[in-house]
Amino acid sequence: MKNPIWQVHLDERNQLHCASALGSLVAGRPAVETDGEQAGVLHTRRDDATHIWRCGDNLELTLAVRPLATRPAWLELRAHLRNTGTAAVALQKVMPLVAELADGATPFDACFVQGPTMCEVAAVQPLAGMPPAASHMVAGLTNQAGDAALLVGFAAHDASFNSVAIARDETSGRVTLRAMVAREGITLAAGATLELSALLIGAGASLQTLLADYAAMVAATMQARPGCFQSGWCSWYGYYGTETAADIAANVALLAQPPWRDHVRVIQIDDGWNITAPGAPRNWGDWHAGYKFPDGMRAVADMIKAHGMVPGLWLAPFSVERASRLFHEHPDWLIHDEQGAPKEFWTVYALDLTHPAVLAFVHETFRRVFDDWGFDYVKIDFLVHAIQPGVRHDPQQTTAELFRNGLRQIRRAAGERFILNCGSPLGPAIGLCDAMRIGYDVSSRWTAMVNAAGWVVGNCAVKPAAVQTIGRQWMHGVFWQNDPDCIVVRDYGTPGEIKIFGEGAYGLNDEEAAMWVRLVWLSGNMTLLSEIMPELCGPRAALMQRVFPPNPAPARVVDWYTQPEVHLLAAPAAPGIPARIGMFNLSDSAVQVALPAARVGLPAMWRMQEWLTGEKLQGKEMIAYQLPPHAGRVWEVG
Numbered sequence: 323m324k325n326p327i328w329q330v331h332l333d334e335r336n337q338l339h340c341a342s343a344l345g346s347l348v349a350g351r352p353a354v355e356t357d358g359e360q361a362g363v364l365h366t367r368r369d370d371a372t373h374i375w376r377c378g379d380n381l382e383l384t385l386a387v388r389p390l391a392t393r394p395a396w397l398e399l400r401a402h403l404r405n406t407g408t409a410a411v412a413l414q415k416v417m418p419l420v421a422e423l424a425d426g427a428t429p430f431d432a433c434f435v436q437g438p439t440m441c442e443v444a445a446v447q448p449l450a451g452m453p454p455a456a457s458h459m460v461a462g463l464t465n466q467a468g469d470a471a472l473l474v475g476f477a478a479h480d481a482s483f484n485s486v487a488i489a490r491d492e493t494s495g496r497v498t499l500r501a502m503v504a505r506e507g508i509t510l511a512a513g514a515t516l517e518l519s520a521l522l523i524g525a526g527a528s529l530q531t532l533l534a535d536y537a538a539m540v541a542a543t544m545q546a547r548p549g550c551f552q553s554g555w556c557s558w559y560g561y562y563g564t565e566t567a568a569d570i571a572a573n574v575a576l577l578a579q580p581p582w583r584d585h586v587r588v589i590q591i592d593d594g595w596n597i598t599a600p601g602a603p604r605n606w607g608d609w610h611a612g613y614k615f616p617d618g619m620r621a622v623a624d625m626i627k628a629h630g631m632v633p634g635l636w637l638a639p640f641s642v643e644r645a646s647r648l649f650h651e652h653p654d655w656l657i658h659d660e661q662g663a664p665k666e667f668w669t670v671y672a673l674d675l676t677h678p679a680v681l682a683f684v685h686e687t688f689r690r691v692f693d694d695w696g697f698d699y700v701k702i703d704f705l706v707h708a709i710q711p712g713v714r715h716d717p718q719q720t721t722a723e724l725f726r727n728g729l730r731q732i733r734r735a736a737g738e739r740f741i742l743n744c745g746s747p748l749g750p751a752i753g754l755c756d757a758m759r760i761g762y763d764v765s766s767r768w769t770a771m772v773n774a775a776g777w778v779v780g781n782c783a784v785k786p787a788a789v790q791t792i793g794r795q796w797m798h799g800v801f802w803q804n805d806p807d808c809i810v811v812r813d814y815g816t817p818g819e820i821k822i823f824g825e826g827a828y829g830l831n832d833e834e835a836a837m838w839v840r841l842v843w844l845s846g847n848m849t850l851l852s853e854i855m856p857e858l859c860g861p862r863a864a865l866m867q868r869v870f871p872p873n874p875a876p877a878r879v880v881d882w883y884t885q886p887e888v889h890l891l892a893a894p895a896a897p898g899i900p901a902r903i904g905m906f907n908l909s910d911s912a913v914q915v916a917l918p919a920a921r922v923g924l925p926a927m928w929r930m931q932e933w934l935t936g937e938k939l940q941g942k943e944m945i946a947y948q949l950p951p952h953a954g955r956v957w958e959v960g
Contacts, residue, residue, distance in 0.1 A: 326389035327525060328397050331370040338387065339424070340397055345463065345472030345525040346424035347499070354381050354403065355415040380407025381510075385418060390522075393535065398477075399521040405510045413505035419474070419521055423463070423497045430472065430497065432883050433488050434462035434529060436793065438747055439706050440759050443778060444793030446529070446883050449497065454489035459749045460536055461486035461499065464529040468881030468921075471529035474499055475536050477543045478519040479749025482506075482722050506720050528881050533796040540752065541800050549756035549803040551872055552699075552740065552848045554588030554634065556808050559764060559852035562818030563594025566614040567622055569854075576855045578629040585870035588699050588740075589626045590634035590850060595619070606638045606670065606704075607646035609687050623696040634699035634740075635691055639684055640708035640728060642671040655680045657712035665712045672707040675728040676716035684728055688735035698739045702732060702755075705746040722750040729754040742805055742848075757803040757848055761790020764807045764852075765823070766815055768834045768952055782823070784810070784830065784838050785908055785952070792889045792906070795845055795879050806842050808852035809869055811835040811862045816854060835865060836934060837906060837954035843869050843933075844891055844904045844956050846876025868934060875899050880922055888913050888949070892922045901959040903930065907949040916946045930957035 329341045338349035351361040354377040362375030362383055372386040382404045390396040401418040405411055423430065435457035436444035446464065455461075460475025476484040487500040501521050510516055522539060524532045541548070555577055557565045570591060577586045597612040598605060611618045623633035642649050642656060649656070649664070649671060656664040657672045664671050673680045691697050708728055709721035719727070725747055732741060733754050743751050744759040751758060762781040770783040780786040791806040798804035813835070815828025830838070842849060849869050858866065873893075880890035887909035895901040903922050907913045919928050919941070929940035933956040939947065949955065 326394045328389050328394075330387050330389075330397065332367060332373065336364045336367075338421075340387065340421075340523060341424065342525040344470045344527065345430070347421040347472075347523070348424045349419055349421040351375065351420065352383055352385065352401075353377065353417040353420055354383065354413065355417070356411055356413060380405055380409075380411065382406055383416070383418065393524075393539075395524050395526050395532070396535070397523040399523065401518045401521070403510065403516045403518065405512055405514055408512050410509040410511045412507045412509050413516075414507060415505060416503045416516075416518060417500055418503070418518060419499065419501040421499050423472075430463035430465055430470070432464050432466050434460075434464070434533070435488060436460075438483060438485075438749070440745065440761050440790065441781070444760070444790055446793075447886065449490045451492070452490065454487060456485040456487040456502070458483070458485050459540075460533070461488050462529050462532065463488075463497070464881065464883065466883045468529065468883055469527050471526055471532050471881075473522075473524040473529070473532040473536055474501060475522055475540075476501070476503075476519040477522055477540055479540070479752060480544060480722065480726055481519065482720050483747070484519060484749065504720070508718055508720055530796060530879050530881050534800075534878070537796055537800040544752040546752050546801045547754075547756050548799050548801070549740070551846070552588055552742075552757065552803060552850070553585055553870070553872065554590055554632070554850050555586055555855070556590040556592055556850045556852040558592035558636075559766075559808050559810050560816050560818065560854035561594075562816070562822045563592070563597075564818045564821070565591075565594065567617065570622055571625060573855045574626055574629050574631065578631070581867055581870075583630075586631065586851065588632045588634045588850070590636065590699065590701055591622065592636040592701070593638070593703070595635070603645040604643045605646040607642035607648035609637055609639075609691070619691075619695040619697070627696065632699050633697045634701060635695075635697045636701045636703060637687070637691070638704040638707075639687060639702050639732065640673045640675065641704045642673060644671070652679075655683070657710060657714060659712060662713075665710070667707055667710045670704070670707055672710055672712075673728075674714045675708050675724040676714045676719050681727060681731050685731040685735050688732050692735055692737075692739055699742070700732070700736070700740070701742040701744055702746075703744040705743060705751075709747055722747070725750050726754060744805070752801050755802055757805050758797070758801065759805045759807060760794040760797065761806060762786040764810050764838075765819060766810055766812050766828045766830055768830060770823070784834060788838065788841055788906065788908055791841055791845055791847065792879060792891070795877075795891070798845065798847055798876060804845070804847040805850070806845065806847045808850045809839060809842060809866060810852055811839065811866050812853055812858065813862065831952070833950055833953040835862065837952060839865055839869055840904065840934060840954040840956045841906055843873050844877045844893070844902060846873045873902075875902070877902060877904055882917060882921060885913060885915075888915060890915075890917075890922060894923060895959070902933070903957045903959065904954060905947065905949055905957075906954040907951060910951050912951055913949050914946065915949055916944060919943055919945050924959065928959065930959050932956065933958055
């Protein structure tokens with residue numbers, strides 16, 4: 323074993339000390355929540371690293387903490403819970419780690435937290451004044467200078483939704499962490515044992531390095547599909563569901579010509595293709611060609627293939643609308659409320675993925691899409707509907723388990739064909755999809771106040787999409803291909819856009835459009851265009867062309883957290899590729915970016931040229947640059 327940086331011991335108060343020079347924890351009593359929370363009482367102490375805790379009368383939680391043999395910056399906490407009683411116990415949560423930052427440890431003043439789907443913020447934010455937050459999968463602590471960090475996260479997410487809660491006492495400044503495994507009332511039978519996901523605890527100088535290490539370990543545990551880069555065109559953000567087969571054909575004809583022909587691979591037909599008649603309501607659940615595709619979906623897929631492109635199709639496979647035939651013919655397939663009626667979620671109903679007939683229906687739907695219609699790529703959306711609480715056919719499956727069972731049916735039909743998840747739980751999808759939408763929708767607006775209480779950075783706009791692209795860059799190419807959402811560059815609103823959002827100000831200014839192009843290109847994420855291509859011309863068409871060819875060396879976020887709305891990304895040089903540095907100002911004011919050149923890997927004497935405009939910059943030891951609001955720059959070194 324390499325020399326571990328961690329020292330572990332249990333003190334005379336039965337507190338577990340996990341100590342390192344860059345971040346230390348003092349763990350109190352683990353806990354289990356059944357009807358109420360039951361803190362553990364030490365029962366057996368085998369050694370400093372392995373001990374058994376009694377939680378209530380009949381539950382024993384065994385913990386074993388060891389440094390990882392191949393990764394000295396990391397500890398692994400393994401836990402299992404045994405029911406020693408004679409009756410089953412309904413479990414709500416298991417908390418194998420309840421800890422505080424140790425006194426005298428690094429004074430962390432910022433943290434990384436994220437929600438469980440694309441629609442909750444993933445970002446590094448100041449600890450001071452932050453309300454308690456439960457971070458999906460993993461949580462991190464750092465200082466704003468970005469030179470010390472601590473990370474706590476679960477290694478597997480196939481059996482439960484796991485989170486790490488962070489809270490800071492504003493009076494004492496103490497920071498507490500609670501690692502939580504959600505069991506959702508599932509019973510543990512008498513004499514049975516529940517193995518929990520291993521908990522990983524890492525310390526180091528760089529939060530981003532720890533996130534990358536953590537992602538690699540999770541990917542290995544869950545057999546992730548890192549996928550391959552995808553480029554293409556999506557119908558949604560130009561047409562917003564109003565497109566016809568003729569509109570698809572017109573865009574394909576243009577994209578099959580230079581300068582797009584060698585770069586645009588996928589044609590993704592988005593929501594609206596299955597609408598039965600003009601003015602008819604959405605009928606999610608009935609996945610058959612609607613009135614706008616009179617020759618059927620096989621015909622449009624064949625047309626796309628004839629132009630040398632890959633046909634892609636959008637579906638919301640776990641969602642059901644009241645107007646669908648499925649809703650009326652199979653109400654027993656839906657999640658129900660306590661009174662036995664189909665349960666509504668955000669005006670939509672959801673399939674019960676514990677029901678065998680539902681799983682067969684999901685598989686047959688995608689067998690038809692892939693095999694009969696000839697699509698080789700699907701975007702599956704609103705998947706979060708399937709994990710809403712309710713009454714199901716099998717009450718003994720966690721929502722993580724049932725969600726994966728549903729995804730497995732789609733993967734079984736797909737084989738090696740490409741699956742993009744959207745509106746999806748993150749952790750439980752690892753290993754079953756090739757790509758993941760990791761942030762909010764875009765539009766031709768910089769910001770938009772859509773459900774401000776729920777989406778604190780906004781939605782349906784470029785700025786919130788940029789926040790998530792940066793906050794989840796560490797997942798890209800490890801769990802899957804990140805989908806940052808589509809490239810939109812226009813300075814006007816399309817009729818479909820105005821119809822769905824209403825009258826208002828539309829169109830991106832020059833800096834905003836160029837910022838989004840720069841960020842998506844530098845990140846190396848999936849690149850899907852979404853304009854009405856026959857209408858796009860002039861400088862904005864030329865700007866969109868700059869996303870091709872794709873960046874072959876995706877950048878990583880730089881540990882620099884002193885200005886919350888200013889983000890730095892960097893990619894090292896590779897054969898034939900210069901080192902690149904990205905600066906992005908998402909704030910509403912101009913910002914002076916100033917930092918040591920060494921922080922982004924530059925020598926004392928340096929010179930750079932901007933990737934998009936050709937602007938030149940040079941200096942000694944420090945980088946200083948005035949970034950306009952809503953703007954980005956990508957510098958090529960040398």
